């Protein structure tokens with residue numbers, strides 16, 4: 285690796301925010317250049333994914349990175365940083381230009397430019413946990429395990445199937461995920477799984493299984509309200525198969541940090557979790573990106589990513 289370059293390097297997803305990030309970025313750039321002399325940037329495109337750009341940047345000694353976009357942007361950049369190695373030498377600052385921007389809700393990152401710049405200049409960071417997932421790209425047959433890192437929330441079963449449908453939908457809207465969450469309930473068949481976590485086990489059909497480092501996903505849902513990016517373990521929430529009536533009755537709890545009060549829902553912390561389907565197909569998403577299929581195992585990486593946060597961030 286080259287010696288560190290002291291300036292901030294921005295990695296920009298022009299497609300974030302349902303394509304609006306490109307225009308917003310063009311408006312922001314002159315103000316950023318004035319405030320951060322020497323800053324550099326790169327935009328992703330068909331040939332250069334954010335993962336490729338991030339890996340190349342870290343290998344070239346650019347260790348102060350800003351990700352411009354939403355959760356998928358930070359997810360892709362994280363995987364590039366991890367691929368380059370030396371994760372702990374990177375200082376990462378998210379600039380929220382996505383649709384849901386769920387990850388930065390936990391961090392308290394400001395969205396307004398002057399407040400965001402003040403946070404960057406204050407230089408306060410946390411040692412943020414990184415989750416490592418092992419899963420499969422195909423549902424069955426001879427297959428090799430795939431590995432992916434995530435930094436916010438990973439989900440299986442209903443959660444992952446909704447993400448897959450949202451990615452395919454032609455209609456893109458801020459409310460797409462919550463709307464699909466309701467619309468698809470009748471078509472969903474709960475997979476039966478075995479969940480092993482820190483010496484405990486559950487077996488049965490599940491509606492959703494979530495691993496959390498950050499506390500929000502799906503545009504403000506709180507399926508893992510007990511998560512904390514500075515903890516040494518993951519948040520784990522799983523809900524058994526429910527009737528549609530029960531889901532509708534308790535839907536408000538998905539947004540109010542009280543999901544653990546729904547009878548049958550388990551909220552816990554765990555250092556390692558395995559989820560294996562015993563009947564049906566188990567799908568996986570992480571940070572809002574559809575990834576593949578179970579069996580899935582997850583644990584926290586022994587390394588942490590330094591992430592810039594406002595100094596007064598609570599909890």
Ligand SMILES: Nc1ncnc2c1ncn2[C@@H]1O[C@H](COP(=O)(O)OP(=O)(O)OP(=O)(O)O)[C@@H](O)[C@H]1O
Pocket residue numbers: 297298299300301302327328329330333334353354355356357358360381382383384385386571572573
């Ligand atoms: N140049 C590009 N063109 C098209 N898609 C891109 C490009 N660069 C990255 N992407 C993809 O864009 C997708 C959306 O990015 P992102 O999740 O950051 O935005 P968002 O969906 O608006 O925000 P959020 O996830 O916070 O709701 C990701 O799957 C990412 O891999």
